Amino acid sequence: MMDNSTVINIGLMGLGTVGGGVAAALSGNADAIKRKTGRTVRLRKALVRDAGKVRNPAPPAGALTTNPEDILADPDIHIVVEMMGGDSPAGEYLERALAAGKHVVTANKEVMSRRGPSLLALAQSQRVNLLFEASAGGGIPIVGCLMSQLLANDIRSIRSIINGTTNYILTRMARHQTPFADALAEAQAQGYAEADPTNDIEGIDAAYKLSVLGSLAFHRPIPHHAIYTEGISRLGPEDFRYAAELGYAIKSLAIAVAEANGSVQARVHPALVPEDHLLAKVDGVYNAVEVTGDLCGQIILHGQGAGRDATTSAVMGDILNILRSMGNADGPPPLPLPDGGGGNSEARIWPIDELASAYYMRLTCADQAGVLAQIARILGDGNISIATVIQKDTDPGSGTAQLVITTYPAREADVQTALAAVAELGVVASVNNLIRIEG
Ligand SMILES: NC(=O)c1ccc[n+]([C@@H]2O[C@H](COP(=O)([O-])OP(=O)(O)OC[C@H]3O[C@@H](n4cnc5c(N)ncnc54)[C@H](OP(=O)(O)O)[C@@H]3O)[C@@H](O)[C@H]2O)c1
Known part of the structure; x- marks a missing residue:
């Protein structure tokens, strides 16, 4: 058993935004770490791609390496902290670290979404920790909450805003009536969006995170590729204006709902959220996760979903938890996790066609009598009941107007079929948007 005087050597994989924050915290907070855990930590190696880059803070002399073997093959490194990103080679490095009996902390949603169940099973069989709060x-x-504090609950649903980039863009569009392309350019100029923003604006990043959270909540793997994703690029400033008139904000939500028959809804898409709901008030780069459980009821966690300091807080929390559990002869407790030894199979994910939801639709139509009657007939034939209709922004030049319709809950497949028929009407110039209404 490891005694308390042993220095715990840490190998960092990645020394960028998050890795730099963690390196600074390991050296700057060494006394506090010793006080809180009884352990002395040392940054022994830090893996990077480019050893010539200027680092702030500078890593300890001799720590920087471009050779992963300096960490993976070093028996004196006890904890590997991966902050490189991407599935490969990070995933293979984590497998090797666990197989070598090292504890692992990772901030990597893609790896945990794609390989979480097998990595967790490996950690369990090796009697080491694999923690992934960030x-x-x-x-x-939220990860620790689902794994421990909320574990007694039967979790019914997760509704979340877990991509700060899209939330920043949507907030700009709502507040300043900024077109999507301009809001995206602003997000890039502010450093909130990457040069290639696809993963964020198309919902892929949120799907990885929802896969991690949903798997923890429902104790079954929720593969990210089965999650329905829809991006935000179709939204126009007018959608935010009309939604506000109807009493809603527009947010990109990542939603996982456990259905009574054991299947799971898992989807990422823009949604109208009632403006008095807490999720409607989450603005800018902030994130929030609402969890509903049978015992806890509804809980909302709100905070910074990214950024060096906030993410360092999560990674360091995992490291400190490992330091506190080290030396425990029983090893870490069994993980209450997707396939965490229980052999749970993947959840059946609902196809989006089976969803029942209320909808907001915006059409550009001829500004003439009888148009609404034609549209209402098609919707009625498709079992879709209209809740509200507003006509807006008449354009005398083109002789068109914007028609905004909200519906009562209807089947997604019926709505899609009906809208396709509506689009064929001679009086309909375009179907501009269809947005689900949540709550
Ligand atoms: N940034 C955030 O706010 C945030 C929040 C939550 C989670 N995360 C997650 O944290 C992880 C890191 O994000 P980040 O923003 O810190 O990324 P980053 O700034 O791009 O840093 C990545 C680091 O990994 C190194 N690296 C990348 N690929 C490598 C390879 N094949 N071999 C060796 N080193 C390699 C890079 O080396 P060089 O420095 O030499 O290029 C760099 O130091 C990702 O999984 C991300 O999703 C980030």
Whole structure:
């Protein structure tokens, strides 16, 4: 058994935004770490791609390496902290670290989404920890909550805003009536969006995180590729204006709902959220996760979903938890996790066609009598009941107007079929948007 005087050597994989924050915290907070855990930590190696880059803070002399073997093959490194990102080679490095009996902390949503169940099973069989608080929700401690504090609950649903980039863009569009392309350019100029923003604006990043959170909540793997994703690029400033008139904000939500028959809804898409709901008030780069459980009721965690300091908080929390559990002869407790030894198979994910939801639709139509009657007939034939209709922004030049319709809950497949028929009407110039209404 490891005694308390042993220095715990840490190998960092990645020394960028998050890795730099963790390196600074390991050296700057060494006394506090010793006080809180009884352990002395040392940054022994830090893996990077480019050893010539200027680092702030500078890593300890001799720590920087471009050779992963300096960490993976070093028996004196006890904890590997992966902050490189991407599935490969990070995933293979984590497998090797666990197989070598090292504890692992990762901030990597893609690896945990794609390989979480097998990595967790490996960690369990090796009797080491694999912790991943920063992989979903950045500085919001939602992973630990689902794994421990909320474990007694039967979790019914997760509704979340877990991509700060899209939330920043949507907030700009709502507040300043900024077109999507301009809001995206602003997000890039502010450093909130990457040069290639596809993963964020198409919902892929949120799907990885939802896969991690949903798997923890429902104790079954929720593969990210089965999650329905829809991006935000179709939204126009007018959608935010009309939604506000109807009493809603527009947010990109990542939603997982456990259905009574054991299947799971898992989807990422823009949604109208009632403006008095807490999720409607989450603005800018902030994130929030609402969890509903049978015992806890509804809980909302709100905070910074990204950024160096907030993410360092999550990674360091995992490291300190490992330091506190080290030396325990029983090893870490069994993980209450997707396939965490229980052999749970993947959840059946509903196809989006089976969803029942209320909808907002915006059409550009001829500004003439009888148009609404034609549309209403098609919707009625498809079992879709209209809740509200507003006509807006008449354009005398083109002789068109914007027609905004909300519906009562209807089947997604019926709505899609009906809208396709509506689009064929001679009086309909275009179907501009269809947005689900949540709550
Ligand atoms: N940034 C955030 O706010 C945030 C929040 C939550 C979670 N995360 C997650 O944290 C992880 C890291 O994100 P980040 O923003 O810190 O990324 P980053 O700034 O791009 O840093 C990545 C680091 O990994 C190194 N690296 C990448 N690929 C490598 C390879 N094949 N071999 C060796 N070194 C390699 C890079 O080396 P060089 O420095 O030499 O290029 C760099 O130091 C990702 O999984 C991300 O999803 C980030």
